Amino acid sequence: MKDYKIDYMTNTIIVTKKFITDAGVIGSSAFEQMKTLRSMGMPIQQRPSKERKSRNVTLAQMIRYIACVEHSELYMARFEAVKAEAKSKSNYYHRVCKWFHTTFPNFYDMPEFNANNEIIITPIDYPIDEIVTINAA
Numbered sequence: 001m002k003d004y005k006i007d008y009m010t011n012t013i014i015v016t017k018k019f020i021t022d023a024g025v026i027g028s029s030a031f032e033q034m035k036t037l038r039s040m041g042m043p044i045q046q047r048p049s050k051e052r053k054s055r056n057v058t059l060a061q062m063i064r065y066i067a068c069v070e071h072s073e074l075y076m077a078r079f080e081a082v083k084a085e086a087k088s089k090s091n092y093y094h095r096v097c098k099w100f101h102t103t104f105p106n107f108y109d110m111p112e113f114n115a116n117n118e119i120i121i122t123p124i125d126y127p128i129d130e131i132v133t134i135n136a137a
Helices: 017-023 029-039 059-068 072-086 092-103 128-136
Strands: 004-007 012-015 044-046
Touching: 012 017, 012 029, 017 029, 029 044, 059 072, 059 092, 072 092
Parallel strands: 012 044
Antiparallel strands: 004 012
């Protein structure tokens, strides 16, 4: 998106926060452009900011999270296996982090808990019979 966008569907002009700041300087090109946009008679709205989810989770955070989920023994064993495998690669952290975000895609969402106060997760890459077998052991 440039500094502004005309949305004819909603009959509004959507501008960036930077454009609004720049338009506050009298005589600037953004100021002149804002005057032209205002003369069009459409309401002007600031573009909503995009939510950014930090993908930088530490290994310690991963371990604490895995300890809180259902079937944590299975996931902790897999986590340790992935860490061991990743040490043979050039970007150790990246591989572990990719596995973690693939396995726990709802890490940043509000958790739901079961009767044992464990975080309920949807198994991504593990068959449910494998999880049940490990819990029975």
